[in-house]
Amino acid sequence: MKVRAELSGTPAAARAALMAKRILVVEDNDLNRKLFCDVLKAHGYAVEPCADGQFALDAARSFVPNLIIMDIQLPNVSGLDLIEAAKKDATLRTIPVLAVTAYAGKGDEERIRDAGAEGYLAKPVSIGPFMAAVKGLVERVS
Ligand code: MN
Numbered sequence: 563m564k565v566r567a568e569l570s571g572t573p574a575a576a577r578a579a580l581m582a583k584r585i586l587v588v589e590d591n592d593l594n595r596k597l598f599c600d601v602l603k604a605h606g607y608a609v610e611p612c613a614d615g616q617f618a619l620d621a622a623r624s625f626v627p628n629l630i631i632m633d634i635q636l637p638n639v640s641g642l643d644l645i646e647a648a649k650k651d652a653t654l655r656t657i658p659v660l661a662v663t664a665y666a667g668k669g670d671e672e673r674i675r676d677a678g679a680e681g682y683l684a685k686p687v688s689i690g691p692f693m694a695a696v697k698g699l700v701e702r703v704s
Contacts, residue, residue, distance in 0.1 A: 582608040583700045586627040588618045588644070589662070590636050594685075598631060601689055602696065615639040619647060622654050629700050634663035634674065642677045649678030658699040662687055 585607045589595040592613070599609045610625045612618050615636035622630060630648070634641035641661060648654040660681035661674045671682050680702075681695045 582606055583628040584608045584610065584625060585696070585700070586610045586612060586618070586622055586625050586630045588612045588615055588621075588630065588636070588641070589633040590615065591633070594633070594662075594687075598687075598692075601692065605693060605696075607696075607700075615641065615644055618644050619651070619654065622648065622657065627657060629696060630657055630659045631696075632659050632661050632679065634661055634665065642674065645674070645677040645679050658702060660695055660699055 585602050587595055587598045587602070587609060589598060589611075590613055595611050595613060599611050602609045610621060610627065612621045615633075616639055618630075618632070618639075632641045632645055636644075641663070645659050645661065648657065648659065655678075658680040659678065660683065661677075661679040662683045662685055663670060663674065664685040670684075674682050681699050683692060683695055
């Protein structure tokens, strides 16, 4: 009751910031990364972009996101390997991962889910299904 009263007394922006869920966007393509981040911010999420997969796990450790959006095709490192590494990491394993991939080949979704991703979208990604997948995964766990 008391907390509620104090929260309702804060400015709207601060209140929104307090409640904003955090999403780490790992995507090397500049246009896709900006699109994902802009759409997520427009829906009230706090976003951390990561253009280089080699820094993705460190970024996840410091940003502590509620969701990781993971491009699979990255230079120098595979998004699949990053997902597997995150799922073996005691502090990162509980963070849901939404994989996005340009591959259309049969068996890709299975490989991605085997790596540990909770969600999967094939590129090109439409905003509707993207936001539905994001909301589903972010609201899923506390
Ligand atoms: Mn890529």
